Amino acid sequence: MASLPKLNEKYSMFSCITDDLETKGFRFLFSAKDNLTSKDMETRCGSRILEGYRPVFDATAIDRMRKAGGKLIGKNSMDEFGFGTFSTNSAFGVPKNPFDPERSCGGSSGGSACAAALIDGHISLGVSTGGSICCPASFCGVYGIAPTYGRVSRYGLIDYGNSLDKIGLISSDPNKLTEFLPVISGKDPKDPTSCAQPEPGPKGRKIRSAAVPKEALESISKDVRSSFESSLETLKSMGVDVKLTEMPFLKYAMPAYYVLASSEASTNLARYVGMRYGRQDGDLTLKFDDYFASFRSEYFGDEAKRRILLGTYARMAGFRDRYYAKALKVRLHVISSYKKVFAGCDAVLTPTMPFAAPRFDEISKMAPVESYSADYLTVPPNLAGMPQLSVPCGYDGGGMPIGMQLVTDHWAEDPLLTFAADWESVFETRRPEVSP
Amino acid sequence: MDRETVEKVAKTARLALSEEELERYSRDLSEILDYFRILDESPEGDGVGVDPVEIADIMRDDVPGIFMDPYELLRDMKTYENYVRGPKLL
Numbered sequence: 001m002a003s004l005p006k007l008n009e010k011y012s013m014f015s016c017i018t019d020d021l022e023t024k025g026f027r028f029l030f031s032a033k034d035n036l037t038s039k040d041m042e043t044r045c046g047s048r049i050l051e052g053y054r055p056v057f058d059a060t061a062i063d064r065m066r067k068a069g070g071k072l073i074g075k076n077s078m079d080e081f082g083f084g085t086f087s088t089n090s091a092f093g094v095p096k097n098p099f100d101p102e103r104s105c106g107g108s109s110g111g112s113a114c115a116a117a118l119i120d121g122h123i124s125l126g127v128s129t130g131g132s133i134c135c136p137a138s139f140c141g142v143y144g145i146a147p148t149y150g151r152v153s154r155y156g157l158i159d160y161g162n163s164l165d166k167i168g169l170i171s172s173d174p175n176k177l178t179e180f181l182p183v184i185s186g187k188d189p190k191d192p193t194s195c196a197q198p199e200p201g202p203k204g205r206k207i208r209s210a211a212v213p214k215e216a217l218e219s220i221s222k223d224v225r226s227s228f229e230s231s232l233e234t235l236k237s238m239g240v241d242v243k244l245t246e247m248p249f250l251k252y253a254m255p256a257y258y259v260l261a262s263s264e265a266s267t268n269l270a271r272y273v274g275m276r277y278g279r280q281d282g283d284l285t286l287k288f289d290d291y292f293a294s295f296r297s298e299y300f301g302d303e304a305k306r307r308i309l310l311g312t313y314a315r316m317a318g319f320r321d322r323y324y325a326k327a328l329k330v331r332l333h334v335i336s337s338y339k340k341v342f343a344g345c346d347a348v349l350t351p352t353m354p355f356a357a358p359r360f361d362e363i364s365k366m367a368p369v370e371s372y373s374a375d376y377l378t379v380p381p382n383l384a385g386m387p388q389l390s391v392p393c394g395y396d397g398g399g400m401p402i403g404m405q406l407v408t409d410h411w412a413e414d415p416l417l418t419f420a421a422d423w424e425s426v427f428e429t430r431r432p433e434v435s436p
Numbered sequence: 437m438d439r440e441t442v443e444k445v446a447k448t449a450r451l452a453l454s455e456e457e458l459e460r461y462s463r464d465l466s467e468i469l470d471y472f473r474i475l476d477e478s479p480e481g482d483g484v485g486v487d488p489v490e491i492a493d494i495m496r497d498d499v500p501g502i503f504m505d506p507y508e509l510l511r512d513m514k515t516y517e518n519y520v521r522g523p524k525l526l
Contacts, residue, residue, distance in 0.1 A: 056508045149488045163487050192494040193487070255472040266449060273450070275522050280514045284523050291523035293452040305451055309442065309461055310468060312449040326475050331485030333478070369467050385488025410489055 001029075004073065007434070010101065012093035013114035014074035016041050027069030030180075031115050032062055032125040033108075034075040034092075035082060036167070037156040041072070045158050046080040046090040046108075049299035050278035059156025060191070061125055061167050061184045068183045076111030081265065082129050082160040083303040084108050085374050086363050087136070091301060094360075098140060098432035099400055103357040106136030109170065113140040116170040118434055123176045125184070127157060129164045130257050131352075131378020134390035137170050138352035138403025141392045141430065143420050144170040145177050147413045149385030150197050153188030161264040164257070164382055172431065174391070174420035181413060198411055205415045206422070207406065209345035210235065211245040216350035216377055227394025227402040228351045234426055235349075242349065249330075249337040253380035256330035258372060259314050259323045260383070266311025269304065272296065306368060335384045342409040347416075350377045352390040352403035381407040389416040391423050395430060437465040 001021045008014045015034050018041065023029065032038065035045045037055035044050040062072060079089040087095050087110025095114040097103040105114045109126030113136030116124050126133040128146035137144025146168035154165055167184065169177050187195045212232070217225065232242050274282040274295035282295040300308070314323040341348055354374060363371070381388040386407050393404035408415055437445075439462045446453050446461075453461065507518075514521040 052512070054512055056504060056511070150491070189494065189496065193491050195494045196490055196492045249478075252475060252478040255475050256478075258468070259472065259475070270450075275520055276513050280521075282523070284521060286523050288523040288525055289450065290452075292450040293447075296450055297452040300451075305453070305457070306461060306464060308449045308451065309445050310465060313437065313441070313445045313465070316445070316448070323472065323475065325484065326478065328484035328486060329481045330475065330478050331488065332481055332483050335485060335488065367467060368464050369471050372468070372471075383488070 001073065007118060011096045011098065011114055011118060012077055013095045013111040013118065015044060015046065015077045015090070015092040015111065017074040018072065023071055026071035028123065029073045030065050030070045030123045030125065031074045031076050031112065032072060033078050033112050033127050035078060035127055035158040035160070036062055036125060037158070038062055038072060038075060041075050043075065043158070044092060044278070046078045046092060047299070047301065047304065048091045048279065049272045049296070053278040055156070057156060060153035060188050062156065064184050065125070065180070076109065076115060076124060078111055079108035080301045080304050081158070081269065082108040082127065082132055083265070083307050085135060085371055086358070087111065088360065088363055089301055089303045097357050098434070100357070100398070103359050103400065104139060104363060106139035106353070106357060108132040110136045112170045113137050113142055113144065116140065116142045116172055117432055121173060121176070123169060123171045123180050126168055126170045128166045128168055128382055129160045129261055130382050131375050131388070133168045133170060134352045134378045134388055134403065134405050135375065137390040139357035139401065141401030141432070142170055142172045143174045143177055143392070144168065144390045145181065145387065145413065145416060145420070146382065147181060147185065147387045148197070148410050150193045151387070151411070151413065152184050153191040153194040155188055155190035159264070159268040161261040162268070163264060164261055166382065172429070174417070174424050177420060178417045181417065201412065201414055203414055204418055207240060207346045207415045207419045209241040209243070210347040210349040210406065211243055211341050211345045212349050213245055213247040213250060215247055215250050219354050219376070220351050221355040223396035224351045224353070224355060224402050228404060231393040231404050238422065238426060241345070243345070245341055247337050247341065249333045250380050252330045253334050253383050254373065254376050256327035256334070257379045257383045258310070259327040260331070262307045262311035263314050263324050264311070266308045266315065269300070269308055331383055334380055338381070338384050338386055338407065339409070346408065348407040350405050352377060352405040356396045356400035356402055377405060386410060387413045387416055389420060391420055391427070392429050393427065437462055437469060
């Protein structure tokens with residue numbers, strides 16, 4: 001605990017660290033993405049507009065971790081409101097990749113994955129809207145699970161896309177995912193979407209067969225392809241029957257996701273107007289429209305403004321059917337595509353990201369569409385609300401981690417957790433060299 | 437998306453954009469909307485997927501109660517006699 005502030009100076013995985021370094025009496029330490037409300041620490045969501053926000057209640061996931069004996073040691077850096085793939089859209093420190101500080105941790109739960117990679121036995125709460133747990137888990141060489149939509153209560157989660165947001169876990173130890181997913185899961189009357197969930201199925205179910213969609217392999221880097229193909233051989237040696245399949249509907253998932261996520265975000269962010277939460281230091285002598293507009297323009301970051309504009313446009317009269325309504329139809333087609341595959345096999349298998357963690361100078365040159373496109377493997381299961389797991393599966397020539405993603409049917413988290421534990425025994429995971 | 441449309445959308449969304457931002461977002465959003473064009477080719481269907489899983493309607497008894505202390509909620513807000521302060525309406 002004493003070395004955390006120094007470690008954080010180098011890697012910026014926490015936007016806030018607890019003042020109370022006493023760990024006596026706690027069963028375990030954990031951290032949480034900074035879009036989960038916490039009573040004892042500021043919650044800023046990576047946004048200047050929420051500076052100073054001190055919630056009066058804990059998010060259910062944090063509350064359940066505390067009740068299980070956990071100590072919350074810090075809030076993890078993240079892209080502003082979750083808007084990003086590389087955690088570079090953070091107002092309070094951009095997390096640096098533990099394998100190479102010149103590279104990204106991925107996003108938007110980048111700080112969570114960074115902490116999981118750097119701190120032995122650490123467990124961190126992440127949140128995934130379009131793959132924001134699997135992406136950073138892949139870039140940081142750790143295990144990450146985003147369970148079925150509704151498995152974990154969203155109470156106390158600062159909404160990005162209400163129909164997409166999933167709270168999950170990241171750790172370098174897959175057994176921690178197995179240990180803590182039941183802790184944070186379960187019905188919560190404060191979030192009706194959590195109340196539809198069935199009880200977890202029998203434990204220990206294995207993934208016996210997996211389908212690889214051809215479409216998923218079209219735009220991946222040479223290093224990712226090589227690691228993924230080598231992993232397929234390992235899977236076969238584990239007794240998993242791997243076959244190729246076609247999922248043509250996946251090509252519609254990305255634009256549908258960005259329409260829905262931006263539309264929902266643009267309404268959710270309407271509440272930030274310089275009153276009630278966070279910063280409230282605007283000029284109250286202005287007329288209310290001018291006050292709201294000037295405050296929001298000053299304190300929202302670049303990507304937040306872009307997504308607000310996009311979402312507002314997609315919901316406007318005359319465009320709603322073309323974008324928003326169409327995206328809702330696409331979601332059903334994507335769910336149906338997955339269900340068809342699951343009728344014949346246990347999991348859909350792809351690389352997690354099309355490339356290993358990019359350098360910050362490469363990211364700064366990316367156009368928004370290029371950056372959005374990087375999520376094309378993690379977005380479809382998130383759009384469909386399916387559980388998704390990323391496991392480390394290789395390293396590129398420079399030693400940067402590469403991840404593999406498994407998706408199972410709604411509510412079938414247990415086979416993913418069993419797989420993660422089995423995978424750890426056949427894949428040699430590397431740990432980064434930590435130098436504070 | 438042309439600059440005039442960006443301006444109109446920004447006004448609806450309560451954003452006051454600079455000249456540079458209007459130009460830049462106009463360019464970015466045009467590229468993004470081009471990317472969305474593939475949705476025009478996607479097949480129609482009968483239903484809409486508002487939620488990815490079936491969500492049960494949860495009802496509770498209509499019993500009044502205080503779930504959070506309102507004075508604690510007001511603690512971090514700018515207030516005047518327990519009213520939240522805001523900009524003037526007129």
